[in-house]
Amino acid sequence: MDYPGNLFVVAAPSGAGKSSLVKALLELDSRVQPSVSHTTRAPRGQEKHGREYFFVSQTEFDSMVANNAFIEWAHVHGNRYGTSKKAIEERIAEGADVVLEIDFQGAIQIKKAFANAILIFILPPSWEELRSRLERRGEDAPDVIELRLKNAAVEMAQASKFDFVIINELFERALFDMKAVVHAQRLKYAAQRRARADTFQSLNIA
16 A cells, blocks of 8 residues: 555664664754664663653563554563564554654565565674664663674664665764655655655646
8 A cells, every 4th residue: 555654664683773873863854754663671771661662561562563553573681572564554644754763574474564664774894883873772681782793783784675775884974864764765767756745646647
């Protein structure tokens, strides 16, 4: 089904800068809205329920899975994450552009449900820089960092399945690239026709 809004799906290994880039994009472009996923993990730092994630218990998550409330869900680093299909459909049906941060497994599943979804993968400039960023975050123990690096090798091998790849070496440049992807998508024929159906009809463009 075609919707007037666009769905941007952003994935990356931990430490590549995905969350920072999406946050900056949201601050710069008022037409882009965040999609808030459900997770069984505990909040980190200043995270709040309903803002970064909906933090739910294992039992609540099980109930949502049983009721087919998720368009996708997956195990990531020992926790579960899920995306509400209804919430996304409502927003893009209203014409909003929605950006979703997710792991590569979820991104591929979402593409199957929303054929027009735009998949964006964020890469670090090097292994050394990725390790350095994870260490500078100060959120994980050394063994957790090693696990994240091991998972990163698997995750980055999936980059070829995405529509766009952004290498986050210089943050400002990576943000420019992300803005360019969003703007270019809005100008594609199919996207313009969905968003400006009245204009196309008035111009007799089939």
